[in-house]
Amino acid sequence: MTPSGSIGRRLTVLLACVAALLSVLSWSMVSSFARQAAERTQDNILAASATTIAEALRSEGDEIRLELPYAAFSMLGAISQDRVFYHVDVDGQTLTGYSDLAPDLETPAPGQISFGTVTYRQATLRMVSITRVVLAGADPVPVTVSVAQTRDGISAIATDLSRTAALLCVAFFVLAVVLSAFVARSSLNQLTTVAEAVARRGPSDLRPLRDRAPTELAPLIQSLNRFIDRLGTSLRRSEEFITEAAHRVRTPLATVRAQAEVALHSARGDEEKGRLRRMIRAIDESSRSAGQLLDHATVAFRADSLAHDAIDLAVIARTVTSALEPTAEMKDIAIELASETVIVRGDGVLLESALRNVVDNAIKYSSPDTTVRIGVSADGAQAQVRVVDEGPGLGAGPFDRFTERFHRGDNAEGVVGSGLGLTIANEVLVAHGGHIVLAQNEEGRGACVTLCLPLASGLA
Amino acid sequence: MRHVMFAIGVWLGLTASGLSALEIEERKRYPGTSDAILRILSTADLAAFEPIILRFQTERPDIAIDYVVASSADVFAAIKDGEDFDLVISSAMDLQFQLANDGLAKPYISDATSALPTWARWRDLVFAFTSEPAVTVISTARFAGLRLPTTRQELIAVLRENPERFAGAIGTYDVRVSGLGYLFATQEARSSDAFWRLSEVMGRLNPQLYCCSGQMIDDVSQGRLAIAYNVLGSYAAQRLEAPEAQGMQILELEDYANVMLRTALIASTSDAEAAAGAFLDVLLREGLREDRGQWVLPPLRSQADDDALSFGPIRLGPALMVYLDPLNRRAFVESWESAMEQQN
Numbered sequence: 001m002t003p004s005g006s007i008g009r010r011l012t013v014l015l016a017c018v019a020a021l022l023s024v025l026s027w028s029m030v031s032s033f034a035r036q037a038a039e040r041t042q043d044n045i046l047a048a049s050a051t052t053i054a055e056a057l058r059s060e061g062d063e064i065r066l067e068l069p070y071a072a073f074s075m076l077g078a079i080s081q082d083r084v085f086y087h088v089d090v091d092g093q094t095l096t097g098y099s100d101l102a103p104d105l106e107t108p109a110p111g112q113i114s115f116g117t118v119t120y121r122q123a124t125l126r127m128v129s130i131t132r133v134v135l136a137g138a139d140p141v142p143v144t145v146s147v148a149q150t151r152d153g154i155s156a157i158a159t160d161l162s163r164t165a166a167l168l169c170v171a172f173f174v175l176a177v178v179l180s181a182f183v184a185r186s187s188l189n190q191l192t193t194v195a196e197a198v199a200r201r202g203p204s205d206l207r208p209l210r211d212r213a214p215t216e217l218a219p220l221i222q223s224l225n226r227f228i229d230r231l232g233t234s235l236r237r238s239e240e241f242i243t244e245a246a247h248r249v250r251t252p253l254a255t256v257r258a259q260a261e262v263a264l265h266s267a268r269g270d271e272e273k274g275r276l277r278r279m280i281r282a283i284d285e286s287s288r289s290a291g292q293l294l295d296h297a298t299v300a301f302r303a304d305s306l307a308h309d310a311i312d313l314a315v316i317a318r319t320v321t322s323a324l325e326p327t328a329e330m331k332d333i334a335i336e337l338a339s340e341t342v343i344v345r346g347d348g349v350l351l352e353s354a355l356r357n358v359v360d361n362a363i364k365y366s367s368p369d370t371t372v373r374i375g376v377s378a379d380g381a382q383a384q385v386r387v388v389d390e391g392p393g394l395g396a397g398p399f400d401r402f403t404e405r406f407h408r409g410d411n412a413e414g415v416v417g418s419g420l421g422l423t424i425a426n427e428v429l430v431a432h433g434g435h436i437v438l439a440q441n442e443e444g445r446g447a448c449v450t451l452c453l454p455l456a457s458g459l460a
Numbered sequence: 461m462r463h464v465m466f467a468i469g470v471w472l473g474l475t476a477s478g479l480s481a482l483e484i485e486e487r488k489r490y491p492g493t494s495d496a497i498l499r500i501l502s503t504a505d506l507a508a509f510e511p512i513i514l515r516f517q518t519e520r521p522d523i524a525i526d527y528v529v530a531s532s533a534d535v536f537a538a539i540k541d542g543e544d545f546d547l548v549i550s551s552a553m554d555l556q557f558q559l560a561n562d563g564l565a566k567p568y569i570s571d572a573t574s575a576l577p578t579w580a581r582w583r584d585l586v587f588a589f590t591s592e593p594a595v596t597v598i599s600t601a602r603f604a605g606l607r608l609p610t611t612r613q614e615l616i617a618v619l620r621e622n623p624e625r626f627a628g629a630i631g632t633y634d635v636r637v638s639g640l641g642y643l644f645a646t647q648e649a650r651s652s653d654a655f656w657r658l659s660e661v662m663g664r665l666n667p668q669l670y671c672c673s674g675q676m677i678d679d680v681s682q683g684r685l686a687i688a689y690n691v692l693g694s695y696a697a698q699r700l701e702a703p704e705a706q707g708m709q710i711l712e713l714e715d716y717a718n719v720m721l722r723t724a725l726i727a728s729t730s731d732a733e734a735a736a737g738a739f740l741d742v743l744l745r746e747g748l749r750e751d752r753g754q755w756v757l758p759p760l761r762s763q764a765d766d767d768a769l770s771f772g773p774i775r776l777g778p779a780l781m782v783y784l785d786p787l788n789r790r791a792f793v794e795s796w797e798s799a800m801e802q803q804n
């Protein structure tokens with residue numbers, strides 16, 4: 001399976017993108033609010049200044065008098081160092097101030113304040129005008145007071161605030177990214193929980209998943225359960241098939257063998273008897289071969305998903321011994337079992353089959369009136385099952401080939417067998433992370449076959 | 461409009477036009493080793509300014525300097541008319557402010573300008589390099605037997621109680637003539653109502669009106685005046701050091717003191733900004749020096765001026781334009797005249 005990117009990363013990146021978008025958005029909003037607030041402040045100050053001047057207007061006889069109030073100008077210098085321009089217009093003529101200051105700006109109605117942005121002497125000015133009607137003698141005269149100021153101060157304030165806002169937004173973004181990563185990880189933890197629940201299961205554990213899982217994972221779990229179900233069915237079918245096949249092959253062979261025995265008893269001539277004996281032998285070989293082939297298939301099948309049960313090798317050894325005792329007795333062979341509890345992890349069925357094949361060989365190839373010794377022991381981190389016989393031994397030369405399929409030794413002539421026994425044993429041990437050691441018995445004649453496999457960790 | 465009396469062409473700031481008659485009081489050229497020339501228009505007399513010019517030339521011998529001295533009003537009018545000067549130095553901070561506000565100054569930024577306290581500069585256009593308080597100088601002999609007043613209230617009382625002693629012996633600026641006198645008077649009128657009462661009292665005692673601090677101090681030292689009110693502290697201090705100034709002393713008035721900032725700006729028409737900037741840096745470094753040092757003009761802040769400075773210097777800001785407005789000027793001068801010229 002090639003991973004197609006990480007959900008966690010994608011989630012984090014997406015959340016980070018959202019955070020970035022929100023950061024930029026809030027920065028631009030804060031910046032524009034800051035600018036607006038600064039502009040409004042300036043407008044208010046300008047309006048206050050113009051109003052103060054307008055209120056200082058008075059008439060003396062026919063003459064309109066004005067003494068600019070100090071406060072009107074000092075307040076303009078209070079928050080910024082902006083250039084200031086002003087103009088007082090009496091019915092279209094300049095009373096005082098900069099006479100060329102925005103001449104075509106509309107004069108507001110009396111009592112009204114008008115705001116505007118004008119360009120004057122290469123500078124952009126914010127200008128406020130206010131009109132007041134003053135009585136000059138008997139005539140009401142409209143007087144317009146305009147006060148204007150450059151906008152550098154508010155620009156500086158707005159830029160300053162905008163920079164602060166930018167810093168805050170970057171901090172907010174970083175925090176959001178960290179939180180996103182955290183959130184992504186914690187939501188994906190539930191996925192990991194399910195994955196771990198699946199991984200923890202033994203190979204033969206084919207129960208459906210029942211763990212509590214978030215709704216989003218329900219479809220996945222459903223499909224997983226359906227898959228487990230199908231797998232269970234197909235496993236059962238294979239097992240049934242193997243049993244069935246063994247049965248199918250052995251039953252007719254048993255029938256044929258029984259018939260041949262009957263025929264052997266009623267046979268007269270030596271030639272005929274000999275032919276029937278050879279036939280029975282061939283049938284035995286076939287039956288043995290069929291059995292071993294099926295065993296071998298079982299090993300291949302079970303080794304694929306090896307069980308990790310705790311197995312006591314002493315128990316296995318006892319089972320095998322008692323199963324083969326009758327066969328040994330027929331040849332007057334004694335089986336001595338020296339065992340201690342040695343726990344390994346693995347598949348009991350397979351380990352039993354491996355040991356049975358080895359002990360079977362020891363009995364099969366030994367001459368009558370001998371002893372087969374089975375020893376189960378633990379040595380360091382390794383468990384050993386040693387099977388020693390007093391038979392002819394394995395002969396000279398490399399023993400490796402005995403574990404090859406269908407390879408039989410020279411001493412096997414006249415002994416029923418298929419040449420798969422050690423292959424099966426070897427494959428079982430390899431599947432359990434162990435190996436098989438074939439050797440000559442050091443004390444005198446006979447073979448010594450040792451099954452080595454790792455001890456179950458954490459268990460005695 | 462027949463109802464309205466307009467200020468037409470009165471105000472220097474708004475309606476300046478035509479040729480300005482720049483009345484040069486002093487002029488000196490300091491040759492340099494290259495063609496570069498820096499034209500300085502200033503209100504400070506050569507005697508006070510020459511040390512700085514020479515110091516500048518030891519740093520930058522390549523730049524020639526043409527130093528022109530004129531009155532503050534003339535300086536203002538000349539720059540307003542676009543006369544070709546690079547650096548403008550004036551004691552009239554209101555007029556300097558007006559020039560900068562009206563766009564006739566060029567911005568300049570350097571280490572020296574950044575080192576200035578914020579109250580000593582405006583928009584990187586106007587830079588203060590001295591702070592000079594207005595002080596009152598008295599003739600010790602004329603005050604013999606009197607307790608020296610420490611506030612303007614007490615000064616008023618002393619003048620009122622001794623009319624025969626002070627009649628014709630009070631000197632102050634003629635605000636109609638002197639820009640600096642007008643600035644001091646307006647700022648004082650703004651900060652205390654004692655100013656008008658003092659003016660009333662002075663007006664009854666036939667005050668002598670002057671254009672300049674120097675003459676006032678001269679007359680005190682020669683016994684013609686008992687009091688010189690509102691003279692430039694820097695000039696007074698310089699004169700008091702001289703041996704013939706035995707009979708003079710500075711009257712410490714504790715209620716308040718006006719502190720004027722002497723300022724410089726680079727004219728917008730200048731084509732020698734680099735040289736002007738370099739000179740400005742020298743000037744500002746001089747202004748930021750810690751001790752009074754050798755130069756006659758005081759630094760921006762010095763130990764001696766700290767008392768006066770605690771009132772704060774006159775603020776460089778648009779409020780300075782208030783009293784430059786022709787209507788305000790007319791009104792102020794009218795009030796001042798009626799207070800000062802009761803017997804004339």
Ligand SMILES: Nc1ncnc2c1ncn2[C@@H]1O[C@H](COP(=O)(O)OP(=O)(O)OP(=O)(O)O)[C@@H](O)[C@H]1O
Pocket residue numbers: 288292357360361362363365366389391392393394402407408409410411412416417418419420421422423447
């Ligand atoms: N204990 C033994 N003593 C002597 N020879 C042995 C012993 N065990 C195995 N062999 C030799 O190794 C060969 C391979 O053994 P293996 O068990 O694989 O086959 P098999 O016994 O011939 O047939 P089967 O599949 O029926 O066991 C045997 O044919 C025999 O020659």
Ligand SMILES: [Mg+2]
Pocket residue numbers: 357360361417421422
């Ligand atoms: Mg065998």
